[in-house]
Amino acid sequence: MPCWNNDNIYKELMIQVQADLVREKSGVGASVLRKEDDRYMRGQGEFIADIKRPAMQELAFVRSPVAHAFIRGVKKPAGYEDRVFIAADLVGVSPITAISALPGFKRSSQPILATDKICHVGEPIAVCVAQTRAEAEDIAALVELDLEELPAIVDMRAALQPGSLLVHEPWGDNVFLETSVDHGFAAAASGAPIIISKHLRTARQCMSPMEGRGVVAMWEPRLEQLVLHTSTQMPHIVRSGLSECLGLPEDMVRIIAPDVGGGFGYKGILLGEEVCAGYLARHLGHPVRWIEDRREQLTGNANCREHDYELTAYADHDGMLLALDARAIVDAGAYSLYPFSACLEAAQIASILPGPYRMNGYRCITWSAATNKPGILPYRGVARAGVCYAMEVIMDAIAQETGLPPEEVRLRNLVLPSMMPFDNITNKHFDSGDYPEALRRALNAIDMPAWRARQAAATGTVKIGIGLAVFCEQGAHGTSVYAGWGIPMVPGFEQASARLTADGGLELRVGIQSHGQGLETTLAQVAHESLGLPIERIKITHGDTGLTPYSTGTWGSRCMVMAGGAVATACQDLAARIAPIGAHLLQVATDDVTVAHGYVSTGSRHVSIAEVARTWYRRPQDLPDGIAHGGLEVTAGYKAKRDSGTFSYAAHAAVVSVDTETGDIALLDYAICEDGGTLVNPMIVDGQLIGGIAQGIGTALYEAMRFDDNGQPSASTLADYTLPGATEMPRLRIEHMATPSPYTVFGQKGIGEGGAIGPPAAIANAVNDALRPLGVELSALPITPHMVMSALLRARRDTA
Amino acid sequence: MKPAPFTWSAAPTLDAACGTMRAGGRAIAGGQSLGPMLNLRIAQPDRLVSIARISALCGVSETADDVTIGACVTHAQIEDGQAPDIGQDILPRVAANIAYRAVRNRGTIGGSLCHADPAADWVTVLLALGAQALTHAPSGSRIIALDGFFTGAFRTNLTPGEVLHAIRIPRLTPDARFGYYKICRKPGEFAHAMAAVFISKNIARVVIGALGTIPLVLMGAEATPDGVEPAFRSRTTMLDEVTQHMQLTAVKRAFARAAA
């Protein structure tokens, strides 16, 4: 037996364990201040544009000025032949193809630089390399394009008409994918006394994180590796896609996402620009950098959210929704983007349109239409902002037809707590919760009767309206959900590595990326909950394929559930490695110790985890052979007990005023009651909600990227693409319920997107509630003053 | 985007600025309009000459009848009361509603007029107030009534090498009333409609801006609550019904404010 120094153990015994106190302050459920904010608030974050490398050169892309054209020629300016690269120069580089295994899906091939055809404005045609971005743009301005312009396919409904011009000629039509589901529709609809039809549209939007995209690519001869710093939400997915396009094995590619200034879905993509930068860094022998500017973001890169719904609802006089018939089109743009593909959005519509409501019959046909516009990505909430709007308009219409209050119609149709867990008509498995209670609390929060009284009393030009939205938000989708779609990315086990350092600190490595979600804090809280180490001694490394285990990344409100679950699992596994060492130090059997609160304990005796670490790393001579030979570093994988996703839910209540002479809309009150299960950090959850609401207000009232008949985008700066700002935010009343998910480690549910889902529905319903007495009902987003005034003037003319 | 190459120099004096501008240089004051145009390469001057620090352009003066504000006085300075007001707190209030503070800290009243954006606040307001542009060129100085200063959207009758020196604004007489209303959804957004109303014993003037072209100035009988609508409609037949309605609403509300 090795020599045993009793002093230490007695010192440990002297220490009063205060772990419970510590735990209360920083474990699961505590509003711990964000660890990462110190560097952000001091301006010490390191974003792509902060990265400098010796000899680095800048890239500027020559982008298509037209939406649809054949390329007759691209002429490099004389004297700059070695600074300008066109498709033919990228030898061995493959286009991006994001397939779906859904039957009938037509694949698009997105060239890294356009070859013979242009399919949307802003499509990269050539790339220029220079010392500075300004010089690169000077060269880009000299590149001559010989384009034979074709008529553009701009409107999705027109694109689906037989005989339409084609975006991709070999397809024979403009349909990426058509899907169709029917769950007992005809039987449920037959004989319904109330039939309501609505045609609704949502606008194309530009996701606008504060930091745009950007890449710094360099070739590391020592490691024989392409190191690509890129502003992404999914470094491991980018690595797979980039490797395929460049024909490099994955071990020769390392992707690092440094500090990332917001994502929202915009950074869940493999970009042609990344492929280009990777190729050039490898072949030019010096690092290259591309920083996306606002103009590129607004006019050339991915968009989102453009839906068209034709809905027919069948209801009875009690306000019960009996069946729903839907035809939905998504304008997916020209290319299927990697990895989510052109059809995720529409596939989501078909599966989540019924929302939190019960119904006996449902039929839905969807089309993912190709047009001469940029491709689409799933923006925060993905299709939910649109379907929630569609469904909530239907609920209000049923209220109109039956004369019941809108809240009553919803309360009658919502899934009830006694039915939980509930499999809805599209087989979504709602895990837990009390949906009607959320609505009741939101109504209470705004004081519905008081607003109804003010609404009735409002005379003059300013009208008041109240609007509601109830929805559930599937998060942390697992293998079974994505496998069916068969896109390039299917989430499996989420992994985390946990390593105890020799001085008792904890290093966690996760493959997700934190870009505003505060995961450097919340994952530390999870680890603290498991092991009790002080949160300051827990370091999270994320967003680096060289340092972290594989992950599909940050999307779909998955990280707190999946990476949180993986961290908890890794910590448990680590505890199992710590236990025998601690037991040996305490001279008891491993079965007789527990690991928690930073200590290994048996009865009233303890040894700190730090002492265990010190012993294993620095004084192995103190341990008998055969103890913990695996060391104090583990990688663990996690899947939820059921992988069909968590279902958080919320009710939103909005009060608006509408100026009937200017069309101006003001938000007078806004309440949210949300149930995200166990909240790991309630302060961060509120932050997620507030930011999401701001974006939802953008969808409801401000944001639209319009295209003219030639496919030209109408906005190229934030002066003409209007985003809501601080001055457009109402005071929010946020209430929480906390029904734990039965399937996750702490009962937590994904909540990252809910804020953005409810506002379009709640606000649109509120505006219609205000204007309905004047004979106006609006059926498109965003609701602009011009749209309101135009409808009001039409109604006045009609009644005159 | 980054601007095309240019050189930059700061002019020490008004005459130096005029000289550089005659030689093809472009004046830059606060850069809040020119800056974005450079970045988008809409403007590609070879030479920029900064006039922001020329003391002759940064001063203010007043007489019993009027107030003169140097072209390079910023919106923020006017908002903060560092320039004399013409009465009823009009100038500070207009300034405070231009964009947001960061823009106001740099943007100048003179830059706003020279840029001649049809939706700019000062363009409409100062037309209604009957202001004059004081210009300077080596060949001589001019005083131009503002409704002769603008020649079109983004166009003025400044000649090459001529600088806007200052703006002279008459003080409000006790009998005068002024009202201004702009319709926009958020600070800094291009206005959907705007109107300014000025009524005194001898003058009735209504200015309607944000029309995409130089503001419409209506006088006399056309500048009355009843006279505006037919006059406006007959002059703006190219506008859609909704825009016309919003503009007329702005006029109505400007009249209401003038009456308040």
Ligand SMILES: Cc1cc2nc3c(=O)[nH]c(=O)nc-3n(C[C@H](O)[C@H](O)[C@H](O)COP(=O)(O)OP(=O)(O)OC[C@H]3O[C@@H](n4cnc5c(N)ncnc54)[C@H](O)[C@@H]3O)c2cc1C
């Ligand atoms: C985000 C944003 C929001 C805005 N919102 C508003 C708003 O709500 N309302 C509004 O009215 N304006 C708004 N503006 C415009 C702002 O008021 C600018 O300050 C103003 O239009 C130009 O002033 P400047 O001093 O920056 O001029 P600059 O940009 O420096 O110059 C503009 C033009 O005038 C010329 N010029 C400038 N000074 C002189 C001079 N003395 N003599 C001759 N030529 C000269 C320049 O050569 C240039 O062509 C906004 C601007 C921004 C960036």
